Amino acid sequence: VTGSKTQRERGDRDIHVISSWVLRTGVVSSVAVMLLGLVLAFARGAPTVEQMEHSGFSADFPAIFRGAAALEGVALIELGILMLVLTPVLRVASSMVIFATEERDWLYAGLTAVVLALTLVSLVVLR
Amino acid sequence: VRDRITNIRIAMFLELSTAVGAMFGAAVLSRHVNGPLLTLLFGLTLILSLLPIIATLGEELPKGVRNDPLANYLKLNSSYYDHRLKRVVEYQVTGIPQSFAVMGLAGVISGLLGIGAGVVKVLVHEIFMKVPTKVSSATSNFMIGVTAASAAGVYLRRGQVLPFVVVPVATSVLLGAFLGTRLMERMSNSHIRKVFAGALAVMGLQMLVRGIQGLL
Numbered sequence: 001v002t003g004s005k006t007q008r009e010r011g012d013r014d015i016h017v018i019s020s021w022v023l024r025t026g027v028v029s030s031v032a033v034m035l036l037g038l039v040l041a042f043a044r045g046a047p048t049v050e051q052m053e054h055s056g057f058s059a060d061f062p063a064i065f066r067g068a069a070a071l072e073g074v075a076l077i078e079l080g081i082l083m084l085v086l087t088p089v090l091r092v093a094s095s096m097v098i099f100a101t102e103e104r105d106w107l108y109a110g111l112t113a114v115v116l117a118l119t120l121v122s123l124v125v126l127r
Numbered sequence: 128v129r130d131r132i133t134n135i136r137i138a139m140f141l142e143l144s145t146a147v148g149a150m151f152g153a154a155v156l157s158r159h160v161n162g163p164l165l166t167l168l169f170g171l172t173l174i175l176s177l178l179p180i181i182a183t184l185g186e187e188l189p190k191g192v193r194n195d196p197l198a199n200y201l202k203l204n205s206s207y208y209d210h211r212l213k214r215v216v217e218y219q220v221t222g223i224p225q226s227f228a229v230m231g232l233a234g235v236i237s238g239l240l241g242i243g244a245g246v247v248k249v250l251v252h253e254i255f256m257k258v259p260t261k262v263s264s265a266t267s268n269f270m271i272g273v274t275a276a277s278a279a280g281v282y283l284r285r286g287q288v289l290p291f292v293v294v295p296v297a298t299s300v301l302l303g304a305f306l307g308t309r310l311m312e313r314m315s316n317s318h319i320r321k322v323f324a325g326a327l328a329v330m331g332l333q334m335l336v337r338g339i340q341g342l343l
Contacts, residue, residue, distance in 0.1 A: 008202075013131070019135070056286030056287060056288060057286060077290040077291070077294060081293055085276050085280075091273075111143065114143060115142045115273065122153070122281070126154045126277075
């Protein structure tokens, strides 16, 4: 059984409000963290172009968190990249919660859950 | 987004096939496919898809859209407030099966090349679903984030993402996106479509040239 029309309208409005808030907050804060990382990286001696061209993202998450906590420039930039990648995933997750709890729209709650699962699987497993 | 231009249901429904396509493209096909040939084909596709866009260039809103029964079932028909027209625009959605199929292909392409997903998404919304231009660009904006997040894992783990390159790119994309969102609300649909046609032509030619260079 799916919810009434007014339930759906209220839920849709909440999805828009929350997902635009998640987008703005996620993108602005991740870029802020990246810029802080860039400033700190250069404050501790400017990296050469050679270094910048060859330092790829290291997918060692504990190391990123430890480095970011110690205010290391590159680790902060990597943390910002992670936050940026996770932002749309959070938008999908919050939409799923509203489809299920507010709208009781099980078709779209299920559909969104599948999209979320696919995204998470390819984010974590694929190489 | 406060004018609710993004159609969240279209985004979620189409993201199903796009995500599967992108995963297949990135994890499986990318090991077997000839890059330059694919780039060339993609460029050709973009140039060809200019034709239906040019045919409807002056149209403010799509006309005579037949209501697809699947769109009713999936609750895809919707409305948005248009700042330029100063009224609520109700719209129907059509061509659901074709859109779902082509969006899977779009996913494969974005998984393989890591580019162009947004352009193909707008094309699918415009040509097959026939939704208003503002709805198609806002909805594809929602979708490219999700598709990109799926592909990102592969590139991050391969160490192919360069942190020092990401910072300036992300910062300027953020500024451009803020500006673009505000501009989009105030522009007419037909003006946006002209900008899109221009971008399509430039991207298509660029990929044609890159593909030919790669093959030679």
